[in-house]
Amino acid sequence: MIWQKEESLSRDEMRLLQGERLRKTVAHAYENIPFYKKKMDDMGIEVGDIKGIEDLNKLPFTTKQDLRDNYPYGFFAVPMKKVVRVHASSGTTGQPTVVGYTKNDLDTWANCMARALVGMGATEDDVVQNSLGYGFFTGGLGFHYGTEKLGATIVPISSGNTKKQIQIMREFGSTMLVTTPSYALYLAESIRSMGIDPATDLKLRIGALGAEPWSYEMRNQIEELLGIKAYDSYGLSEVIGPGVGFECTHKNHIHINEDHFIPEIINPLTLKSLPVGEPGELVFTTVTKEAMPLLRYRTRDITSLIPGECGCGRTTIRMIKCTGRSDDMLIIRGVNVFPSQIESVLLNLGEIAPHYMLIVDRVNNLDTLEVWVEGKEGITFVDGMRYMKEIEKRITEEIQSVLGIQVKVKLVEPKSIARSEGKAKRIIDKRQL
Template sequence: MRVNKPELGAKQCLIWDQEHETMPRPELEELQLERLQKTVERCYTKVPLYKEKMDALGVKPQDINSLKDLGKLPFTTKNDLRDNYPFKMFAEPLDRIIRMHASSGTTGKPIVVGYTVNDINSWSELMARVYTAAGVTQADIVHNAYGYGLFTGGLGFHYGAERVGAAVVPVSGGLSKRQVMLWQDFGATVLMSTPSYALVLAEQAKEMGVDSMRDLKLRVGFFGAEPWTLEMKREIEEKLNLEAFDIYGLTEMMGPGVSSECPYHDGLHISEDHFLVETVDPDTGESLPLGSLGEMVLTSLTKEAFPVLRYRTRDRTFIDTGICSCGRTTARMKRITGRTDDMLIIRGVNVFPSQIESVILTLKGLEPQYVIVVDRGASYMDDLEVLVECTEKFHAQGDEALEKMQELLGAELHHVLGINARIKVVAPKTLQRSEGKAKRVVDLRELNH
């Protein structure tokens, strides 16, 4: 086990890979350039789409002589990957591919990602970094409630836990009563799931009379795969009595493990020796200085089977290259403020679901279970409706209290968004629960008109 435990700041921070996670930036950038040049060569010679795109721009692999030359390379979009379904983006023949994962494909053909033996090994190492940063060791019991199968979450977390030597309980999603029972019986100390499902499990535990402080040993949780706010993070920590760590990953890059929090919770450390990060203007694609809010763009540096150049993630964030108190020198991405493709334009106003969630979770009496419905009325004006559950205790106060809460939430949302929304506070357990990624937005505008 390659774990280092430096005495830094007010907290003890475990580091899995001291060499790369604390590498001085000049050395890191040298390594990045070396790996970028190899990746560009691989893409140009082995992936027809990249050769076509680079030729159209008049760019050859030998033109990449510094990290500043990254902007010469073409972007990769989700449509590029879908259009080359299933294997045209692979840079290795199928006899070298030992695993495939894929996106959900809910809007068409899925994005298929291949892995070589080396890719799986690198992924396991990166996930070991994630666990170790949160203090997880071989003494822990890891309860994995991420979905197994084509989705990358389950197996990504599974292999990382085994790499650090922890015992894994591969439960996957669903059967919430059994999940809570296993927490108690197996003595799980670590939980991983989507944030929305963590709250479903917390709700289930409460119904079963389980006290998170008395009956459970959970102390750490890893949550991601869907947008979630700081308010929801605090809600999870309070209800499950654990320390919640934000993680980030995407199928197109590898899966979970691109970045994660350390105990200082001051941004997510990007594994920059494996992923080159930049931010761009989401409208023009123009590169922005690090530290500017923009769309995050990622380039893989070590992937063999499925290398990716300048992938437009659609996630809005900014990058901090300052050294963290934990001792890691890798850049940190700040919490995602929204996705450019999740942004709703309502009556000309940009609205992110995370803004609505933040307001909901500031009001005592409301639960973090909500649905945003967008439609067009008879006048063809956009109509925004927010349905949100209240607590059992608040619901017992009667209709007058519910009406006042609806007025209060409507006023708070108007203050934040600048537009009016119809609010409906509903009884507990009224809205549909999700055992994976929660569906928060229902946009009916195109469907009904």
């Protein structure tokens, strides 16, 4: 089922629609956001120079730092009386970024979210347990209004309080779970520790998971433990929130709602555009947002784009699941390392739990990487130290084979790595302490 006709336009039809919307957006941004007027004037770019999406690379980039520098409302393109809601990032690593929405923006967002839910197989008969945080974080309210737009039943439990989550899941008959991948794993672990069998005691059938990178191996773990089909939800608060992209039931990569968000891939070092299919940094230009349009926003996410029709009938361009973020990438002794690479190796091994931590340090001017991973209860620790060392050795060899660098693996007791009810913290980089 396809929610809206724009999801199945031909390439020519989509390019025409994108071009028309891009021209209007560039004019709107230039006339109402001082940052863009100055940037374009300094670059010698006039609004009339942008005739279609082939002219995207003439436009300036926008970064998260630009948004922080213009905190809180410097990127708003409409008067405050037309802004009906604001969201903001947590600001844990600096000045938060603030995003504004008009009534039309909220309707666009709800439509994009309804598309995502339909793509994942949801219908108006579903009971959607929304375990993402409400408030400034866009995840909770994004899925909330998308669910209402679809006509399904929303259970706005928000994040945290795991025992209550499981109680509501059982008693309310939740059929769809919305949360982060790491919390889905924690819920699955908690459900089984309470003696609950998801197959017989729960009605869950779909998981909409996002807000943090996760591997296909982690998806397999979640699906097996919860007895559901788990799908990736992609979004950024700055662009709109969740609803930028989603996996459909064919799991043939992530469909981008490109009639609203035009994607590009660039080389993060040279900033040059790359051909479709080549991996690089994902960049978005919003072409329907009123309150806060963004031109060529650098997401820092590393991926590649895939054209062509999906088996579901959608023709929108798709993106490969992100391998990581250019600003989350670790450089260990000159080698680029993404946490997702290590996660894939770990989750392919059957004798460990899907919980890990990466400890980066510098000893005698040499970078070191230590991987802490939990052993499975009843498997790793019952056979003593020798068996543990054998598993550590096997994990070490697998990681070194994939990454090409030496690492130290430490097998730790089950449930000794801190769990998260939101985004998981996987890296401790002591080089920056």
